Amino acid sequence: MTGFGSEILLPRRRRRRKSNWRGLVYIAPAMALVIVFFIMPVLFTGWMSLHNWPLMGASRWIGFNNYVRMANDSRFMTALNFTAYYTVIVTVAIFAIAFPLAIFVEKERQFVSAYRTIIFLPVVVGLATASLLWVWLANVDSGFIGPALKALGLLEKSPNLLATFDTAFLTVVVMVVWKIAGFTMIILLTGLQAIPSELTEAARIDGAGRWQRFRHLTLPLMRKTIALALIVSVTGSILAFDQFYIMTAGGPQNKMISVVYYIFNQSFVSFNLGYGAALSIVLLAILVAISIVQLWLLRVGEERP
Amino acid sequence: MIKRLLAATSIATLCLVSAASAAENVEMWVRSGIGDAFKKVVEAYNSGHENKVVMTEVPFSELVQKYATAIAGGQAPDALSMDLIYNPAFAAAGQLEDLTDWAKSLPYFNSLSPSHVRLGTYQDRIYGLPLSVETSVFAWNKDLYKKAGLDPEKAPANWDEITTNAEKIRALGDDTYGFYFSGGGCGGCMIFTFTPLVWGAGVDILSADSKTATLDTPQMRKAVDIYRNMVKKDLVPAGAASDNGANFLTFTNGKIGQQSLGAFAIGTLVTEHPDINFGVTLIPGVDGKPSSFAGGDNFVITKGTKKIDAVKEFLEYVYSMDGQKIMAKYGSLPTRGDIADKVLEGLDPRMQVGLKAIAVAKTPYTLQFNDLINSANGPWASFTNAAIFGEDVDGAFSSAQSEMQSIIDSGQ
Numbered sequence: 265m266t267g268f269g270s271e272i273l274l275p276r277r278r279r280r281r282k283s284n285w286r287g288l289v290y291i292a293p294a295m296a297l298v299i300v301f302f303i304m305p306v307l308f309t310g311w312m313s314l315h316n317w318p319l320m321g322a323s324r325w326i327g328f329n330n331y332v333r334m335a336n337d338s339r340f341m342t343a344l345n346f347t348a349y350y351t352v353i354v355t356v357a358i359f360a361i362a363f364p365l366a367i368f369v370e371k372e373r374q375f376v377s378a379y380r381t382i383i384f385l386p387v388v389v390g391l392a393t394a395s396l397l398w399v400w401l402a403n404v405d406s407g408f409i410g411p412a413l414k415a416l417g418l419l420e421k422s423p424n425l426l427a428t429f430d431t432a433f434l435t436v437v438v439m440v441v442w443k444i445a446g447f448t449m450i451i452l453l454t455g456l457q458a459i460p461s462e463l464t465e466a467a468r469i470d471g472a473g474r475w476q477r478f479r480h481l482t483l484p485l486m487r488k489t490i491a492l493a494l495i496v497s498v499t500g501s502i503l504a505f506d507q508f509y510i511m512t513a514g515g516p517q518n519k520m521i522s523v524v525y526y527i528f529n530q531s532f533v534s535f536n537l538g539y540g541a542a543l544s545i546v547l548l549a550i551l552v553a554i555s556i557v558q559l560w561l562l563r564v565g566e567e568r569p
Numbered sequence: 570m571i572k573r574l575l576a577a578t579s580i581a582t583l584c585l586v587s588a589a590s591a592a593e594n595v596e597m598w599v600r601s602g603i604g605d606a607f608k609k610v611v612e613a614y615n616s617g618h619e620n621k622v623v624m625t626e627v628p629f630s631e632l633v634q635k636y637a638t639a640i641a642g643g644q645a646p647d648a649l650s651m652d653l654i655y656n657p658a659f660a661a662a663g664q665l666e667d668l669t670d671w672a673k674s675l676p677y678f679n680s681l682s683p684s685h686v687r688l689g690t691y692q693d694r695i696y697g698l699p700l701s702v703e704t705s706v707f708a709w710n711k712d713l714y715k716k717a718g719l720d721p722e723k724a725p726a727n728w729d730e731i732t733t734n735a736e737k738i739r740a741l742g743d744d745t746y747g748f749y750f751s752g753g754g755c756g757g758c759m760i761f762t763f764t765p766l767v768w769g770a771g772v773d774i775l776s777a778d779s780k781t782a783t784l785d786t787p788q789m790r791k792a793v794d795i796y797r798n799m800v801k802k803d804l805v806p807a808g809a810a811s812d813n814g815a816n817f818l819t820f821t822n823g824k825i826g827q828q829s830l831g832a833f834a835i836g837t838l839v840t841e842h843p844d845i846n847f848g849v850t851l852i853p854g855v856d857g858k859p860s861s862f863a864g865g866d867n868f869v870i871t872k873g874t875k876k877i878d879a880v881k882e883f884l885e886y887v888y889s890m891d892g893q894k895i896m897a898k899y900g901s902l903p904t905r906g907d908i909a910d911k912v913l914e915g916l917d918p919r920m921q922v923g924l925k926a927i928a929v930a931k932t933p934y935t936l937q938f939n940d941l942i943n944s945a946n947g948p949w950a951s952f953t954n955a956a957i958f959g960e961d962v963d964g965a966f967s968s969a970q971s972e973m974q975s976i977i978d979s980g981q
Contacts, residue, residue, distance in 0.1 A: 319637045320662040404808045405744075427753070427810035427958065513813045513945045515754045517955040517965075521946060532634040533944050 306548070309541045317538030319531070330542035340543065343526040350437075350522065351501035357441050358497055362448035369449070370456045380453075384446040391443065395510035398439040402426055402511075409435075429519045432512050436520070440507060444500070448493050455489025456482070491562040495555055502551060523547055592619040593879040598636065599650040600629040603866065604833030605840065606701060606899035607650060613895050614886050620879040629757060630814065633939050640664050640871065647874040648883075650700050653688045653867040654938045660691035661936070666870035669695045671881060677888065680907035682865075684932055689867050697867035699904035700887065701896065704926035705761045705862045706835070707853070708820060709827045711846040713738050713745065717826070724850035727857040728766075728795045731827055735804040738826035747804035749825045750796070752957055755814035756942045756950030760933070761862045762829035762852070763953065766792040768862075768931050769854015774949070774973075779935040782973035784952070785966045791855045793956045800957060810958045813945060821845065831864075832923030836900020839917045849922040851929065863930035865901070902927075940976050948972040 313330055317323040334340055369380045386394065401408045402425040410422035425431045459482060467477050483490075505524040508514055514521045521529070527547070531540030599607050611622045625646065627635050633655055639645040651659065659665055672678055672695045682699040689697025711721035717737040725731045735747020751758040764774060770788040775781070799805055806825075808816065820828040821842045829852050838845055851859035868887075870880050886892045893903050893912045902923055903909040913920060935941065942949045952969035956962055 318662075319641050320659075320664055404811075405806070422807070424807040424810050427807070432811075512811075513754060515811070515813070515945075515951070515954065517754070517951045517959065518946050525946075529944070529946055532638055533946070534940050535634075535637060 306545075309544055312538055313542035313545050315538045317536075317541065319535035319537055323538065326538070330539050331546075333539065334542060334546065339521070340523075340526060343521045343523045346519070346521065347502055347504070347523045350433075350504060351498055354437055354440055354501045354504075355494070355497045357437055358445050358448050359493075361441055361445045362452055362493075365445065365449045366452035366456055370453055380450075383449060386443045387446045389443065391506045392510060394439060394443045395507045398435060399426070399511050402435050426512055427516060429516055432516060433520065436507050436511055439511070440501075440504075444497070448497060451493040451496070452486070452489060455486040458489075459485050487562050491559060494562070495558055498554060498558065499551060502547075502554070592621060593876045595620060595622045595648065595876050595879050595883060596625070596646040597622050597648045597650070597880075597883075598625050598627050598632065598646045600632040600652065600866070601626050603629070603650075603701065603703070604831075604837045604900045606833065606836060606896045606901035609899050610887055610892055610895045613891070614883055618882070618886070620882060622883055630755075630943065630945050633943075645871045647876050648868065648870045648880045650866040651697065651869050652943075653685055653697065653699075653865055654933070654943075656688045656697040656867045656869065657691060657934075658936050658939075659869065660689070660694075660696035664872055665696040666872050666874065666877065667694050667696060668698060668870065672698055675885075675888070677905055677907055680905055681888075682904045682906070684863065685865065685867055685904065688932075688934070689869075697869045698884065700866045700868040700884075701833075701901040702863070702865040702904055702927075703832045703901065704864070704923050704930050705765060705829055705831050705852060706849050706922055706926055707827070707851065708830050708834070708838075708847050708849050709734075710820070710823065710825065711848055712823075713741065713826045716741055721846075722848070724848060725827070725853070727853050728855065731853070732795065732799060732802075732804070735799060735826055736802065739802075739804045745824050745826070746806045747826045748799050749805060749819045749828045750809055751812040751814050751817050752796075752800075752805075752809045752954055753811040753813045754945055754950040754954045755812065755817070756944060756947055756953070758814050758817050759953040760942050760949065761831060761864065763792065763796070764931075765829075765852040765860040765862060766795070766855050769852070769858040769860035769929075770856050771858075773931075773933075775933065775935060775941075779933070779937075780977060782970055782977060784970045784973060788855050790962075790966075793962065795855065796957045797962070810954070820847075831900075832902055832920065832926075833900040835917070835919050835923060836898065839919070840899060847919075849919040851922065851926055859926075859929055861926035861930035863927055863932045865904075937976060941973055948976065 312323075314325065314327060315323040316326045316329075365383055369376055369383065389397075400406070402410070404410050404422050404424040404427075410419075410425060413419045414422045423431065425435050463481060463485075464477060467481050472480070503524055504522050505528065508520045508522055508525055509528075512520050514525055523543070524547070527540050527543045530536050530543060597611075608624065608626075611624050615621050629652075632649075632652070636645065636649060636651070636659075645664075675681075682702055685697070685699035685702070686695065689695055689699075707725075709725065714721040714734070717734070717740070719734055719737060725734055731748070738745060738747040750762060767773070767786065767788045770791075772783070772786045772788045774784050774789070776783055800809075806819070808819075812819075818830075818834055818837065819825055820830060820834070821838060823842075823845050835849060838847060852861060853859050868884055870877060874880065887896065888905060890908060890912070893905060893908060897903055897912050897916055897920065900920070900923075902920070903912040905912075909924075913924070933942070939947070941947055944950065948969045952965055955965035955969070959965055
C-alpha cells in the first residue's frame with residue numbers, strides 16, 4: 265500500500281515543485297520592484313531611526329532614544345490628534361457625497377457619461393494644483409468665495425477664510441471632497457454595477473422597498489468595494505500633507521500640522537532625519553494596524569454572500 | 570519639413586554644447602523677497618563676461634532646507650546667497666568652501682562689512698563674504714497722507730502718531746488702509762519689522778547668550794497691543810492675517826498708508842513703482858526710541874565645486890564699483906565701506922535712511938534661528954499670529970515662551 269502511494273505521489277510533487285519555480289519567475293519582476301522600492305527603504309528607515317542622523321554631518325547610534333523621545337513629544341501628539349480628526353471628517357464627507365453620486369450615475373439615463381466625466385474631472389487635477397487653485401478662490405481680496413459672498417449681500421465684509429481654524433479647515437475639507445469624491449464614486453460605481461440585476465428584481469418581486477433593497481441587498485454585496493474605497497480614503501487622509509502645506513502652511517497658529525507635515529518639519533526643517541525616520545516607522549505601524557482593523561470589521565476575507 | 574527641424578535643433582544643441590565648453594555656467598541660488606538687486610547684478614555680469622551665472626530664486630522660507638537637502642543629495646548649486654544668520658550653522662557642518670586665503674588677498678578685505686565677515690567666520694577660517702546689506706525701516710505714503718489732511722513731509726515719531734494717522738487714512742475709503750504687516754505666521758517678516766519695537770525699548774526676545782527665551786516682557790506686551798489695536802480698529806487689511814510673506818510688499822499697491830519695510834523695498838519702490846510717493850524713517854520703538862534689524866546675505870561657495878574660479882570672478886565683479894552701484898540702485902546697501910559714499914552718490918536720498926539705520930540696528934545670533942524664528946511653524950511665527958489676531962494673548966505668550974525654551978534646551 266505504502267509503496268503504491270509513494271509511487272503516485274512522487275511525480276505529482278515534482279510537478280508541483282516545477283510549477284512553483286515557474287510561478288516565482290513570473291512574479292520575480294514585481295518582487296524585485298517591491299524589494300527595491302519598498303522593503304529596502306523601510307529597512308533603511310528603520311536603521312536610520314536608531315541613530316541621531318542629522319541631514320548634514322555624521323550620524324551616531326542612539327538605540328531606541330528616538331522612540332522614547334516620541335512618547336513625550338507633545339507636538340507629535342497634537343499632530344496625531346489633528347490627523348485623526350481630519351481623517352474622520354474627510355472620510356465621512358467623501359462617502360456622504362460619493363455614495364449618492366455613484367447611485368445617481370449608475371442608472372442609464374440621458375447624459376450619464378457626461379455627468380460621470382464632470383464629476384470625475386477634479387480627480388485628474390494634481391493635489392498641489394488644486395490646493396493653489398483653492399488658495400486663490402479663498403483669497404479675501406482677489407479671490408472668489410469671499411468677494412462673492414459680499415457681492416450677494418450675505419456678508420458685510422469679505423471674510424478671510426484662511427485666517428481662522430474653523431473656516432480654513434472647512435475650506436480644506438471642501439477642496440479635498442471636491443477633488444477626491446469623484447474617485448471614490450468610480451470605485452463605488454464598479455461595485456454597484458457588479459450586483460446582478462436578477463437579485464434586485466427578485467427582491468422587488470418579494471416586495472422589498474427601496475430602503476430595504478439598499479440595506480439588505482446593495483450594502484452587503486458591496487462590502488468588498490466599500491472596504492477598498494474606505495482603505496484608500498483613510499490611508500490618503502492619514503498621509504495628507506500637500507493641502508496643509510500649500511493652503512495654510514500649517515496655520516493658523518500651527519493648528520493644522522498633520523503627522524506627515526510634522527515628519528517633514530522634523531526631517532527637513534530641523535534636520536533631524538533620524539527622528540523623522542522613527543516617526544515614519546510609527547506612522548507605518550499605525551497605518552497597517554488601521555487597515556487590518558478595517559478589513560476585519562468588513563470581514564473581507566470570508567466568503568459570505 | 571521634419572528634416573529641416575531636425576537640422577535646426579541639432580545645430581542649436583551643438584551651439585549649446587560648444588558654448589558650455591568654452592565658458593563656465595555657475596549655478597547660484599538666491600532667496601526670494603530680497604528685491605531685484607542681485608538679479609540686476611547677475612544680468613550686468615552675464616552681459617559683459619564669458620562665464621555666465623545661472624540664478625535660481627528659491628522661496629525665502631525654504632532656502633535653508635532646500636540647500637541642506639541638495640547638499641545631502643549631492644545636487645547643491647555652486648554658490649548661494651545665504652541669509653547671513655545661517656552662515657555659522659553651515660560652516661560648522663563643514664559644507665562650505667574655505668575662502669580665507671583668497672578673501673585676505675582682496676585689497677579691500679578690511680573694509681568689507683564687519684558684521685557679515687564675523688558671521689561668515691568659523692574657528693578663524695572665513696566661509697562667507699558679504700553680498701548684500703539690508704536694514705528695516707518705516708515707510709509712509711505721502712500722497713495718502715496729503716489726502717487724509719496730514720503733513721506729508723513729517724515722519725511719525727511714535728506709535729500713537731502712527732495709529733492716529735492710520736485712522737485718518739482708513740477714513741479715506743473702502744480699500745485704503747492705514748497700516749500693513751505680514752501677520753500670517755511669517756517669522757522672517759516679523760523679526761525684521763516687529764522686533765525693532767522692543768529692541769528700541771532695550772529688551773530682546775532672547776537673552777544675550779541666546780540660551781534663555783525672554784519673550785514675555787512688558788515692552789513686548791505693549792508692542793502686541795499696538796498692533797492688536799490697529800487690527801481691531803480695522804486699519805489693517807483682512808488679508809494680513811493669513812499673509813505668510815508672499816504679500817510682504819503690499820505697500821507697493823499704493824493703498825497702504827504706512828508699513829515697516831526693508832531697504833531692498835526702497836530700491837524696488839524707486840525703480841519699479843516710481844508713481845508711489847513715499848517717505849522713509851526709522852522704526853520707532855514702543856517708547857519712541859528707534860531701532861532696526863540689520864540683515865542681509867553672505868556669499869558662500871559649496872564645498873567641492875569645480876567652478877570655484879568662475880565663482881570668485883563673479884564675486885569680484887560684485888565688489889567692483891560697477892557691481893556695487895547696481896546693487897545699491899536696487900536697494901542693497903554697499904558692502905564695501907571704502908567706497909560706500911561714492912556708491913551712494915547721486916542715488917535716491919531715501920537710501921541714506923537705510924544706511925543710517927545700521928547705527929541703531931541689531932542682528933540676532935543663534936544657531937537655532939531657523940527653528941526658533943524663521944520656520945513657518947516655529948514658535949515665533951505662530952506667536953506673532955496668535956498674539957495679534959488670536960483671542961488668547963496670555964496663552965500665546967506662555968505657549969511661545971515655553972516652546973522657544975524647549976527648542977533651545979534640546980539643542981544644547
